[in-house]
Amino acid sequence: MIKLHDLQFVPFIAEDEITTAIDKLAVRFNQDLEDKNPLFIGVLNGAFMFASEVIKRFKFDCEVSFVKMSSYQGTQTTNQVNELIGLNEEVWGRTIVVLEDIVDTGNTIEVLSKLLTDKGCKDIKIATLFFKEEAYTKKINIDYFGFKIPNKFIVGYGLDYNGLGRNLTEVYQLKSSNMTNLVLFGPPGAGKGTQAEVLKQKYDLVHISTGDVFRYNIKNATELGTLAKSYIDKGQLVPDEVTINMLNAEVDKNPDAKGFIFDGFPRTEAQADSLAKLLDSKGADVSAMVALEVDDEVLVQRLLERGKTSGRPDDADENVIRNRIKVYYDETAILKKYYQKEDKYFGVDGVGGINEITDRLSTVIDKL
Ligand code: AMP
Numbered sequence: 502m503i504k505l506h507d508l509q510f511v512p513f514i515a516e517d518e519i520t521t522a523i524d525k526l527a528v529r530f531n532q533d534l535e536d537k538n539p540l541f542i543g544v545l546n547g548a549f550m551f552a553s554e555v556i557k558r559f560k561f562d563c564e565v566s567f568v569k570m571s572s573y574q575g576t577q578t579t580n581q582v583n584e585l586i587g588l589n590e591e592v593w594g595r596t597i598v599v600l601e602d603i604v605d606t607g608n609t610i611e612v613l614s615k616l617l618t619d620k621g622c623k624d625i626k627i628a629t630l631f632f633k634e635e636a637y638t639k640k641i642n643i644d645y646f647g648f649k650i651p652n653k654f655i656v657g658y659g660l661d662y663n664g665l666g667r668n669l670t671e672v673y674q675l676k677s678s679n680m681t682n683l684v685l686f687g688p689p690g691a692g693k694g695t696q697a698e699v700l701k702q703k704y705d706l707v708h709i710s711t712g713d714v715f716r717y718n719i720k721n722a723t724e725l726g727t728l729a730k731s732y733i734d735k736g737q738l739v740p741d742e743v744t745i746n747m748l749n750a751e752v753d754k755n756p757d758a759k760g761f762i763f764d765g766f767p768r769t770e771a772q773a774d775s776l777a778k779l780l781d782s783k784g785a786d787v788s789a790m791v792a793l794e795v796d797d798e799v800l801v802q803r804l805l806e807r808g809k810t811s812g813r814p815d816d817a818d819e820n821v822i823r824n825r826i827k828v829y830y831d832e833t834a835i836l837k838k839y840y841q842k843e844d845k846y847f848g849v850d851g852v853g854g855i856n857e858i859t860d861r862l863s864t865v866i867d868k869l
Pocket of ligand 1 (some may be wrong): 689733825
């Protein structure tokens with residue numbers, strides 16, 4: 502996630518996907534325009550990056566010009582299209598390729614096309630990297646597009662939000678929800694439950710501990726409890742399908758939540774993927790994985806100590822405890838990489854006083 506001015510944006514189209522789309526467009530330009538000596542007209546400011554990438558892939562004679570028009574103010578498109586500045590080339594009788602970063606209502610290209618037609622252009626082709634077909638209200642044919650995208654506000658790859666974001670090499674979309682969703686991570690005994698209790702008050706979030714939900718179901722001898730018990734007693738993971746369905750149901754019980762603290766979930770990549778999907782369906786995402794880092798031997802001692810009062814059978818047996826820690830490193834620790842790839846992993850020292858550790862976690866959360 503990135504922040505530009507007051508708004509948050511989440512990744513939408515990756516750089517390699519954009520490159521592939523431009524490669525494909527370039528193949529078509531090279532086929533269609535080989536002996537036409539086209540004049541490429543990039544529409545500033547947004548199209549500078551797209552124009553440069555397309556034009557450097559064109560293998561035949563061509564000319565390049567840039568014009569300036571603007572139809573955007575903030576995130577709302579306006580009907581006002583400014584005048585055209587900067588076209589000094591002779592366009593009469595020529596083949597023109599208008600290069601746009603994005604076509605939405607089509608106001609800009611409609612005005613530009615008319616202007617170019619009035620100046621006697623022979624053939625005007627419209628090429629845009631992004632095409633918001635749903636928002637398009639004009640009749641002019643869009644000859645080339647890289648991506649058809651839904652009617653969302655996007656930034657990056659030349660496109661801006663009030664001046665910022667043009668330099669981003671991938672495309673981001675406006676985050677449609679301002680939920681804060683934390684994955685509280687760390688091995689068993691790291692103190693996730695304790696910290697979750699504090700953080701949920703402090704940030705007004707809903708705390709979901711999958712371990713607690715399983716234990717509740719075991720205590721009440723539900724079908725889910727019976728199913729989960731055999732795994733939990735051995736310190737193994739409950740199968741993904743069961744856990745994911747349960748988690749989805751818990752999230753759906755809280756439609757008005759400002760956000761969630763996920764404690765003990767996700768524990769596998771499949772769970773992480775399903776969480777991303779679930780949150781995406783609410784226009785939200787995982788804000789961060791905050792991980793409590795604690796040494797193994799400290800964990801074993803803490804859990805044995807907790808076992809004296811917690812009544813949890815999986816805390817009473819050192820072998821089960823060690824198996825849970827092993828499962829964490831074998832199966833769960835890969836999620837660190839998963840969230841690191843998204844720049845969302847934050848490790849926090851989990852040894853110290855409760856308040857001290859809360860402060861460390863808050864320093865991370867307050868910056869999100
Ligand atoms: P916890 O209270 O988080 O230590 O979880 C206790 C036990 O519940 C684990 O050892 C697993 O058997 C099971 N469990 C909790 N969360 C999950 C999960 N996300 N995926 C699979 N099993 C889980």
